[in-house]
Amino acid sequence: MDKGPIILKEKPLIGISSCCFGCAVRYNGRSMDMVKGIGREKGxxxxxxxxxENAAGLGVPRDPIHLVGENGRSVWHQDGRVVSRGGKDVTDALKAGALESLATLARANIKVFIYMDGSPSCGVYRTTLKKQNRGKPPGIFGALLDEAGYFLIPALDLQSPIKWWDWRRRMLAFLWLQAVPLTTRAELYDVWYRLKFLCQELDNPWAREQGRYLASLTGPLDPEIATNFRRQVSDLLRRPSTLKRITGSLWKNYCHHRKVTGRPVADINEPTALRNITAIARELIVMERESAKEGILFGTSPVLYSGRS
Ligand code: SF4
Known part of the structure; x- marks a missing residue:
């Protein structure tokens, strides 16, 4: 069995709040090109x-809107509303726009969405940019995305090389996990072998326990076990790591790579070496390229895209 990295051949699809992609659709006719932060990786x-909000037909420019009620979820449960600054109730239009946007993502079979936090529509953890007491998160569209199980990435994290790297490697692993067949124990063990190092970095006690549990399985694979496995690992992959854990994992997996090839890779540093986050992200990308070139699993980032810049 090939135990190298998983190489995705097709360009992954990502949904994104239009205003973060440079489209001038905000209420004031402005936009932000947040994807610029990831440089050539955009390709x-x-x-x-x-x-x-534009799918709702509110137009540009428009009055800003805010949530009235507990949060965006409550709008879907009939006890929340969406109101414009001028006092107009736009709840029904916003619901239609959110559903239309979700349908667009579903048509393209998209599983990942980069959202503009702080928006009463797209926000997931904030629904206002200023400290206004106007509805709590998630926003009306954010609530739909969350409920539908999307892999949600805050656009702000595209501005940090290390945060983006962390999101990107977990996202690729998540996408692969959604599609990989899990009908036999052999398939289950193969998937676990590829993802366990990353899972250990994200939650070591859980991963150790999971490893013991999987090893205790016998006989044909119960489909319910496979479904639970996919769900639990998917949930874990949504959780960001920390710089300390990332550098520790980089070094551990680099040492494994060096042992297998018998050769060092230039410019990979120990976890205690002082360097900035851009340098750490660069080292991680170097190891991903080495992994792809040598066909050796870099457990820190087990799923790669073949067209990587
Ligand atoms: S945050 Fe969402 S609803 Fe608001 S302008 Fe951006 S894409 Fe449109």
Whole structure:
């Protein structure tokens, strides 16, 4: 069995809040090109920008809107509303725009969405940029994305090389996991072998326990076990790591690579070496390239895209 990295051949599709993609769709006619932060990697993906407020027909420019009620979820449960600054109730239009945007993502079979936090529509952890007491997160579209199980990435994290790297490697692993067959124990063990190092970095006690549990399985694979495994690992992959854990994992997996090849890789540093996050992200990318070139699993980032810049 090949135990090298998983190489995705097709460009992954990513949905994104249009205003983060440079489309001038905000209420004031402005936009932000947040994808610029990932440089040439932008070309490694296909992008599907959506804007629920424009799909709602609110137009540009428009009055800013805010949530009235507990949060975006409560709008879907009939006890919340969306109101414009001028006092107009735009709840029904916003619901239609959010559903239309979700349908666009579903049509393209998209599983990942980069959202503009702080928006009463697309926000997931904030629904206002200023400290206004106007509805709590998630926003009306953010609530739909969350409920539908999307892999959600805050656009702000595209501005940090290390945060983006962390999101990107977990996202590729997540996408692969959604599609890989899990009908036999052999398939289950193979998937676990590829993902366990990353899972250990994200939650070591859980991963150790999971490893013991999988080793205790016998006989044909119960489909419910496979479903639970996919769900639990998917949930874990949504959780960001920390710089300390990333550098520790980089070094550990680099040492494994060096042992297998018998050769060092230039410019890979020990976890205690002082360097900035851009340098650390560069080392991680170097190891991903080495992994792809040598066909040796770099457990820190087990799923790669073949067209990587
Ligand atoms: S945050 Fe969402 S709804 Fe608001 S302008 Fe951006 S894409 Fe449109």
């Amino acid at each position: 490694d993906f296909r992008w599907v920008p959506v804007c629920p």
